[in-house]
Amino acid sequence: MTPRQLRRTRFVALGLLMLAGCVNYLDRSAVAIANAPIRESLGLSRxxxxxxxxxxxxxxxxxxIPVGILIDRYGPRRLLTAGLCVWSAAQAAAGLVGGLGAFIGARLALGIGESPLYLAGTKVCTAWWDPSRRALPIGIFNASSALGPAIAPPILTALILAFGWRIAFIAIGVAGLLVAVAWHGLYRDPQRGERPDAHVEAALDPAPGWRALLRTRTSWGMAIGFFGVIYTTWLYGAWLPDYLHSVLHLSLRQVGVWAAVPQVCGFGGALLGGAVSHLLGRRGVSPIAACTRPLIxxxxxxALATxxxxxxxxxxxxxxxxxLALFCANLASSCGWALAAVATTSGSVATLEAIQNVGGSLGGALAPMLTGFLVQATGSFTPALLTGAxxxxxxALVYAAAVRPVAARSDP
Known part of the structure; x- marks a missing residue:
């Protein structure tokens, strides 16, 4: 592959991943943005x-973890295509539900469908960029996790005000199916020897399997630390619109504008996270330290801002x-995603990312639920925000104490 072809392949891959990431977070954000009309329509408590x-x-x-293992084995093209189709269908189905049980079922299906995206994206960046240059594209791709929530409030608010929350859900489900077609048609996994650093990767020790990874302190440190990162982003992503509406008494239209501002700042933090890690690496800082120092x-x-x-x-x-809180949390998220790409070999990067993201997902699950019950029990957001801080x-303390390079050894 010529340098020009390699640049074009990288540009297409990164652009498609960014697009998929934005649609992904439109889908995730939809319930938070439509919080008030959904509660009113279905008669739900906080x-x-x-x-x-x-x-x-x-x-x-x-x-x-199962999806990460499949991506390492079969490649990101097929797994992400399937994921896009599943999550888009689930999102559209959520617009047709008649009660809480069916809605929860649609959101569970959405989670399964979306599970390959960031694992596949990191795998793509690991496949097409050499180790010294991976932090920047991973940071740019991960910035879609902040760009999506930034554009979600005005887009979804406009759709909800014009057509209702159900049509809004169906519309973004259709958008995801279009991205699935584009991804499957335009992206392909690299063939052996196509990357300029293929000889370096071939010289590495065998990639550690998931059992070996679970025996390392670093894997557990990354999972526990990422719990805190994603807890913080979901605390704001899930409840900031309702906080602005119910506590600070902004109208739904005002919330559509002002809830986007922190998310735009989060997008900037996500971009900066990859750039800072990249810059520190070029200045001779070890790859692990280049990710963990800005992250901590x-x-x-x-924590201070929250x-x-x-x-x-x-x-x-x-x-x-x-x-400020979302700027910092998304900067930490970008560094966290880049960390797995330098903490192990390319053959196991999706599996290590999956282990890390199990912890992040638990944080993402706990933040909305715990916040909702704390607000309902106390009548105030103060305990929930102090818990998040x-x-x-x-x-931060877990990352400082636990994260080291993962040795490359075979899984027995």
Whole structure:
């Protein structure tokens, strides 16, 4: 493959992954943005809404390790195509539900369908970029996890106000099916010897299997630490619109504008995370340290901003603090995704990412549900926000204490 062909292949792959990531987070964000009309339409309490918001993350988390193993074995093209089709159908089906049980079923199916995306995306970046250059494309791709929530409030609010929440869900489900067609038609997995660093990868020791990975302190540290990262992002992603609406008394139309501001800042943080890790690596910092140093600092700042938000009474200051928290949390997320790509060999990167993302998914499942019940029990968001701040700070300590390179040894 010529350098020009390689650049074009990388550009197409990264562009399609970004597009899929944006649609992915439109789907995830839909329930949070439509929180009030869904509760009114189906007669749900805040506790029941918390369960609904969490349902996605339970199936998403349980799917991670088997899907990661399949991606390492069969490649990202087929697995992500199937995932796009499943999650898009589930999202459209959610627009047709008549009660809480069916809605939870649709969200569980959505979690299964979306489980390959970020594992496959990291696998693609690992396949087409050499180890010293992976942090930047992984950071750019991971930024879609912030760009999607940033564009979701205005897009979904406009659809909901114009057509109702059910049509909004069906519309973004159709958009996902179109992305599935584009991905399957335009992307292909690399063949042996096509990458310029193929001789380097071939010289590496055998990739550790999932059992070997689960025996390492680093794998557990990454999973527990990522629990805190995703808990923080889901705390804001799931409940910020309702916080702005019910606590600070913004209208639904105003929420559609102001809830997007922190998510835009999160997009900037996600982009910066990959760039910072890339820059530190080029300056001679070890690949592991280039990911963990900015990650730890960002989590501590996110904890401070979230704790301050717990006592905020100004809408403007609340948006500023939420913006800082999401900027830092998404910077940490980008560094976390880049970490697995440098902590093990390319043959097991999706499996290690899956182990890490099981922890992240548990955080994503717990944040909406625990927040909903805490708010319902206390009548205030303050305990929920202080809990989120403590979890973010704890995750920073776990990353500092536990993460080291994973030895490449075969699975027995």
């Amino acid at each position: 506790g029941e809404m918390g369960v609904l918001l969490s349902a996605f993350s339970w199936s998403y988390g349980l799917s991670q 600092a960002a989590l501590l700042l996110a 704790a301050a938000l717990a006592f905020c009474t100004s809408a403007a200051l609340a948006v500023v603090l939420a913006s 403590a979890i973010s700070a704890g995750a």
